[in-house]
Every structure is written in C-alpha cells, then in structure tokens.
Amino acid sequence: MxxxxxxxxxxxxxxxxxxxxxxxxxxxxxxxxxxxxxxxxxxxxxxxxxxxxxxxxxxxxxxxxxxxxxxxxxxxxxxxxxxxxxxxxxxxxxxxxxxxxxxxxEPGEFTRRAFENGKLGLDQAEAIADLIDASLRQQAKQAIRQLDGELGARYRGWRERLISPLAELEALVDFPDEGTVGDRSQALREIGRLQEELRAAAVEGSRGRSVREGYRVAIVGPPNAGKSTLFNGLVGRDAAIIADQPGTTRDVIETVVEIGGYPVLLADTAGLRDTKDVVEGEGVRRARAWADAADRRLWVFEGQGENDGPWGDPDADWHAGDLLVVNKSDRGRELGLDLMAKAETLGLAVARASARSGDVGAVSRWLAKTVQADLSGAEFPAVTRRRHLECLTEAMACLEAVQRDWGSPELAAESMRRAAKALALIVGAVHTEDVLDRVFATFCIGK
Ligand SMILES: Nc1nc2c(ncn2[C@@H]2O[C@H](COP(=O)(O)OP(=O)(O)O)[C@@H](O)[C@H]2O)c(=O)[nH]1
Ligand SMILES: [Mg+2]
CATH class of the missing domain: 3.30.1360.120 (Probable tRNA modification gtpase trme; domain 1)
Incomplete structure (x- = not known):
C-alpha cells in the first residue's frame, strides 16, 4: 500500500x-x-x-x-x-x-488519505464512518456534529490549556532557581480544574457512546413474571418465547428498538432464581452480568405471585433510576408493600402493566422519557467511542501523576507531555500506525 x-x-x-x-x-x-x-x-x-x-x-x-x-x-x-x-x-x-x-x-483508504493529507482529523474520519453506519436520526445528528469538528474542538481546547503550565514546568527544569511558588500553585490549580472537567466529560460523555451503540436496557426479574411477554410487547413482535413453564428464557435476547430517534438495546433475560440446571444457571449468570452493565433495568414482578420469592437482593441489584414493573395487573395483582417501599427508598419508579393484553403504555412512556433525558444534551458528548474514553482515561491518569509529582518538575513535565499526547491522539494530531489501522479497519471499501 x-x-x-x-x-x-x-x-x-x-x-x-x-x-x-x-x-x-x-x-x-x-x-x-x-x-x-x-x-x-x-x-x-x-x-x-x-x-x-x-x-x-x-x-x-x-x-x-x-x-x-x-x-x-x-x-x-x-x-x-x-x-x-x-x-x-x-x-x-x-x-x-x-x-x-x-x-x-483498501477499506477506508479514501478517508485515510484525507486524514493523512490533513483534510480531516481522526475524530472527523470516525464521524464519516458513523454517518454512514447511522440508521437512526439521532445517530446521524451526532455524527454530523462530530464531522463538523465539535469533538475535536473540545479536545484541542483541553490540550491548549496544558501548554502554559507545561512551559512553566519546563522552565523550572531548565532554570531551577527562577521559579516562584506562586506561579506553580496557580498552574496546579488549573490542572486540578482541567482534571475535574475531564472527569465530568468522561461520565457525561458516555451518552455519546449510547447514541452510537445503543442505550442498554435489561428486563430482569423472577421467572414467569412476564418478562418475555413485556419484551415482545415493547419490541412489537414475537422475538422471545413465552411459556407458563418457568426457566423458558435461558440466553439473553437482544433487540434494538428506536425510541425518539435513539437506539435502545433491549434485552430479555433468564428469570433470576437458584437452579440446579447447568444451562439455566449459565442463563442466570448472563442475565445478572447484562443487567449490571446496563444503563437501566426494568424489574418485572407479577405481584404477590408464587415466584416472587427469593431471587436476589434489591439492595445490591436495584439501581436508582431503574423501573419496577408490576405486571399482570389484569389479575389485580399488587406488589408486596415491602418491595414497594424498597423501590421508593432506592429511587425506583413504579409502572403497572398487563403485558399479555398488550397494555405496556406506562412502561413505554417511562422508557421514552428516560431515554430522552439521558441521551439528549445541548453540549456535544466528549466520548462517542471506546477509543475516546481510553484517551480521556489516560489523560486523567497522567494529570493525576502531574499533581502527585509536582515537587519534581522533571517527572511532572513528562507526565504533562503524556497527558497532552493522550488528548492529541483523539484528533490524530499525533498517531501511530496501529491506531490508524484500528480506526480504518471498521470502514468498508469505497469510503
Ligand atoms: N394474566 C397475565 N398473564 C401474563 C401477563 N404477562 C405474561 N403472562 C403469562 O405469564 C406466563 C409467563 O410469561 P413469560 O413472558 O414467559 O414470563 P418470563 O418467564 O418472565 O419471561 C405466560 O403464561 C404468560 O402468558 C399478564 O400481563 N397477565
Ligand atoms: Mg422469559
């Protein structure tokens, strides 16, 4: 090549x-x-x-x-x-x-040449891939903003703020007697502020990845509560098998549904219970793992049913912001007061549903509201892919080292340079062949 x-x-x-x-x-x-x-x-x-x-x-x-x-x-x-x-x-x-x-x-070679000839930043090259892969409006919107340089501008701005403290540090290395403590504490404060901003951006920016890859919502709860029925109701087709027999769903079934132009990766999972069946046990393990890593969980119960027995520990499993779904409301089922109280204490909303008769409106409305609230934002997200988060995390670790080693200018300056480099990697201002190979490998021929 x-x-x-x-x-x-x-x-x-x-x-x-x-x-x-x-x-x-x-x-x-x-x-x-x-x-x-x-x-x-x-x-x-x-x-x-x-x-x-x-x-x-x-x-x-x-x-x-x-x-x-x-x-x-x-x-x-x-x-x-x-x-x-x-x-x-x-x-x-x-x-x-x-x-x-x-x-x-080769795949991505046109865009790679555009990058190598200085026509685009690496973040913008990625945006082209995202724009082509976007199947939903909000994904396309995010990609076009990234192509317009909004992501790059944030990283360049952060990097520039490192330049003057770095210059001061380097002056201290070269002329150790001329530095004043006053200058240095001001520089240190600026680094602390930047560190805070990066931390906030890493957390808040993860919505950018959700827009690209899907906002993860797990349907979890005891067997036979109607999880698969609810899943099918929300998805709008019979994707999961429904049966009276507890333990029917054994693997995690995932489907992308569109909510307000955003992709939501909805997962139906195996009912949580202790089981001797090896396959079902593996299903339960996967259900827990998926649920733990999800953005939100829908905890489905059929209300005072025989299966609402011991299935887990709300204190450990429930997260604030999850939804408690009281299903089978057609049977007039209600949830035990203890669980309702628990939901309130732990910050879970409650919705009633009758999944079998297709009455899942309250759950849908909650999902729409939650997805909108979590994924829409005026400020452009700092992270739209894992690569960005890795660079951001590296920059934060370096800045931490700067603060720790502040007393030894040489060490601190080195960490500062590494922090600046991590931020520069996002836009490709510095790059290595394997980073480029990794980014462009996802392109197809002709891009
Ligand atoms: N009466 C009633 N039965 C339901 C409702 N939702 C599900 N079921 C029934 O409950 C049983 C278990 O449902 P399923 O979706 O397989 O539960 P899962 O084990 O939690 O996935 C099935 O016989 C469903 O038809 C509901 O809203 N009302
Ligand atoms: Mg099921």
Missing amino acids: SASDTIVALATSAGKAALAVVRVSGPQARAVLAGLGVKPGAPRRVKRVSFRDGAGEVFDHGLLLWFSGPRSFTGEDVAELHLHGGRAIVEAAISTAIAAGARLA
Whole structure:
C-alpha cells in the first residue's frame, strides 16, 4: 500500500441500482480517465461523457466530476464517475480503471488519505464512518456534529490549556532557581480544574457512546413474571418465547428498538432464581452480568405471585433510576408493600402493566422519557467511542501523576507531555500506525 498509488472503488453500495458512483483518487487519476476514454472537465463541474472500455467500446453514458488536488476530499486529484448502477457497467468501469493504472482501494483508504493529507482529523474520519453506519436520526445528528469538528474542538481546547503550565514546568527544569511558588500553585490549580472537567466529560460523555451503540436496557426479574411477554410487547413482535413453564428464557435476547430517534438495546433475560440446571444457571449468570452493565433495568414482578420469592437482593441489584414493573395487573395483582417501599427508598419508579393484553403504555412512556433525558444534551458528548474514553482515561491518569509529582518538575513535565499526547491522539494530531489501522479497519471499501 503506497500513497503514490492511484486507487479506485465503487463508492455506492454493490448490487443493482439506478446509479452507481465509482471514485478514483491519486496522481494518475487523469491517466486513468484517459483509459476510460474521457477527459476531466473544469474542477467541480459536472460533465456529460461516454465511458469506454480498453477496447474503445462505449459501455455507459454518464456524468464525470473532477476535483483537482489539493481541493478534493482526499487532497489528491479525484474523479467521480456517475454511472448507471448495473453490475456489468460497474465491473467494466473498475476493470478498465485498473488496466489504466489504478488499483482497488483498501477499506477506508479514501478517508485515510484525507486524514493523512490533513483534510480531516481522526475524530472527523470516525464521524464519516458513523454517518454512514447511522440508521437512526439521532445517530446521524451526532455524527454530523462530530464531522463538523465539535469533538475535536473540545479536545484541542483541553490540550491548549496544558501548554502554559507545561512551559512553566519546563522552565523550572531548565532554570531551577527562577521559579516562584506562586506561579506553580496557580498552574496546579488549573490542572486540578482541567482534571475535574475531564472527569465530568468522561461520565457525561458516555451518552455519546449510547447514541452510537445503543442505550442498554435489561428486563430482569423472577421467572414467569412476564418478562418475555413485556419484551415482545415493547419490541412489537414475537422475538422471545413465552411459556407458563418457568426457566423458558435461558440466553439473553437482544433487540434494538428506536425510541425518539435513539437506539435502545433491549434485552430479555433468564428469570433470576437458584437452579440446579447447568444451562439455566449459565442463563442466570448472563442475565445478572447484562443487567449490571446496563444503563437501566426494568424489574418485572407479577405481584404477590408464587415466584416472587427469593431471587436476589434489591439492595445490591436495584439501581436508582431503574423501573419496577408490576405486571399482570389484569389479575389485580399488587406488589408486596415491602418491595414497594424498597423501590421508593432506592429511587425506583413504579409502572403497572398487563403485558399479555398488550397494555405496556406506562412502561413505554417511562422508557421514552428516560431515554430522552439521558441521551439528549445541548453540549456535544466528549466520548462517542471506546477509543475516546481510553484517551480521556489516560489523560486523567497522567494529570493525576502531574499533581502527585509536582515537587519534581522533571517527572511532572513528562507526565504533562503524556497527558497532552493522550488528548492529541483523539484528533490524530499525533498517531501511530496501529491506531490508524484500528480506526480504518471498521470502514468498508469505497469510503
Ligand atoms: N394474566 C397475565 N398473564 C401474563 C401477563 N404477562 C405474561 N403472562 C403469562 O405469564 C406466563 C409467563 O410469561 P413469560 O413472558 O414467559 O414470563 P418470563 O418467564 O418472565 O419471561 C405466560 O403464561 C404468560 O402468558 C399478564 O400481563 N397477565
Ligand atoms: Mg422469559
């Protein structure tokens, strides 16, 4: 793989379609076009052309767009061929381009070139992948804001605030007698403030990941409470098996549902109970693990039923902000006062449902309200993927070391540089090949 290669790929999705766009980028783009029997028009102007194969035979009439480097997406000469979207035509265009000196692009190679030529930050390259992967409106909205640079701006801002305290530290290393204690405590305060901001951003920013990957809601509770019935009711189809027999659901069943334009990953889980059955026992273990890691839990009970016996410990399992669902309200079931009181003390809301008759409105409303409250926010989230959280965590650890080692300027300065580097990694201002490989590996060919 060399940046001096000229690359070609289908930019639209494969298969029969009205139109297909084939993109060519690199120093030989003009020669590749000549091989296709066409000449570039004025940059950024559409030109109507007839494309020819190697034998000089016309295989399609279409449109040609030409971008002269560096004023192009990749920063190189770029041509976009707008063709009719038949397989034979796309195949003819690509093989002719290859015969004329291009090679097939690697996954993400166009965007990677844009990044390497300084057209985009790494955060923006990621945003392009997110924008293409977005299936819901809020995901697309978040991706476009990231593409517009909102994420990068926050990290650059944080990094800049490290520069002057770092300069002071470095001056102390070079001229140990000239530093004053006053300067240093001010710098230390600034670092403390920054540390606080990073911590808040790491917590608050996790909603960015939920928007991208799904907000996790687990349906949990004792066997036979109607968890699977509720799950199906919320999902709107029979995704999970329902039965009178306790212990029917053994694995975690996950489905993404859309709530207010946000993706919610809803999970139906095995009923929590002690069991000798090995498979069911594993199901219970998975249910607990999923529930613990979820953003919210719906605790389903059928109210004073025989299965509301010992299944777990509310004090340990329930989290403030969870929902207690009293199901089978058609049978006039009510929950024991002790559990109701517990819910109130621990900060759980309560909703009644009759999942079997499809009456899950109160649960749906609670979900809609909760998802909206947790995922919408005026400020752009600082974390939209795990990579960002890793960098943020590294920066926080370094700043902690700075504060600890403040007495020894050399050590502190080193940690400061590492903190600045961790923040710079987000936008790719510094980067390593394996970070780039990891980011671009998720792209598909043609991006
Ligand atoms: N009367 C009544 N029965 C229900 C309701 N929801 C579920 N059931 C029944 O309770 C039994 C267990 O339901 P299921 O969803 O498999 O419970 P799970 O073990 O918690 O997943 C089934 O026979 C359901 O039809 C409800 O709202 N009212
Ligand atoms: Mg079930």
